[in-house]
Amino acid sequence: MLSLIKFLRRPALSNTKQNTNNDKVEITPDLKLFIDEWKDKPGNLIMVLHRVQETYGYIPRSITFDVAALLEVPLAKIYGVLTFYNFFKTEKPGRNIIQVCMGTACYLRGGDDIMEELEKQLGIGVNGTTKDNEFSLEAVRCLGCCGLAPVVVINGDVHGKISSNDVAGLLKTYREKESVTA
Numbered sequence: 001m002l003s004l005i006k007f008l009r010r011p012a013l014s015n016t017k018q019n020t021n022n023d024k025v026e027i028t029p030d031l032k033l034f035i036d037e038w039k040d041k042p043g044n045l046i047m048v049l050h051r052v053q054e055t056y057g058y059i060p061r062s063i064t065f066d067v068a069a070l071l072e073v074p075l076a077k078i079y080g081v082l083t084f085y086n087f088f089k090t091e092k093p094g095r096n097i098i099q100v101c102m103g104t105a106c107y108l109r110g111g112d113d114i115m116e117e118l119e120k121q122l123g124i125g126v127n128g129t130t131k132d133n134e135f136s137l138e139a140v141r142c143l144g145c146c147g148l149a150p151v152v153v154i155n156g157d158v159h160g161k162i163s164s165n166d167v168a169g170l171l172k173t174y175r176e177k178e179s180v181t182a
Contacts, residue, residue: 025056025060025062025063027063027066028055030055031051031052031055032066032070034048034051035048035051035066035067035070035071036070038071039070039071039072044071045067045071045073045077045078045081046081046085048067048071049067049078049081049082049088052067053087053088053089056092057089057092057093058088058089058090058091058092058093059082059088059089059090060092061090064078064079064082091129092129092133093129093136094129094130094133094134094135094136095133095134095135096134096135096136096154096155096174097135097136097138097154097155098118098135098136098137098138098152098153098154099138099139099140099143099152099153099154100114100115100118100137100138100139100140100150100151100152101140101141101142101143101145101149101150101151101152101153102115102139102140102141103141103142103143103146103149104142105142105146105149105150106142106143106146106149106150106151107150108149109149109150110150110163110164111149111150111151113163113164114150114152114162114163114164114167115137115139116164117164117167118137118152118167118171119137121167121168121171122135122137122171124137125137126138126139127139134175135171135174140153143158145158145160147160148160148161149161150162150163152170154170154174155174
């Protein structure tokens with residue numbers, strides 16, 4: 001219940017909204033148009049939330065109020081969907097999103113060791129983001145690359161047959177590289 005109360009605390013109304021990360025977030029005209037087009041279609045909420053996440057990289061809390069108003073659905077229903085499906089993110093991810101496959105093949109070939117090394121080097125846990133917002137770390141289920149196990153995906157780039165010894169080099173590469181999510 002406490003997380004629901006925290007989620008529902010609404011910032012002051014204005015055209016410029018703020019999320020929990022103090023970023024200024026406004027609903028885009030394209031997103032508003034998309035919501036208007038989906039307003040009366042079955043299954044609209046999940047489609048709209050996917051588009052919101054596609055637009056911002058996550059679901060900004062302040063935008064959920066706009067979605068609730070435009071779709072005429074209770075905010076509690078939106079919160080229920082956001083917390084039921086683990087695909088949706090309510091916190092802004094880091095510039096580089098690291099996904100470690102923990103499917104059977106990857107796990108048996110050292111996926112857990114890679115995860116442990118990433119946690120150690122980044123100083124965060126699973127589903128965490130570094131203080132500088134450079135990296136977010138996620139554990140994911142099978143990515144369908146079992147022949148490359150263990151697999152780490154960073155910003156959509158697949159890195160296969162890696163070991164915990166490769167982690168420092170991967171992190172260095174992405175610290176220096178302009179990310180597609182920036």
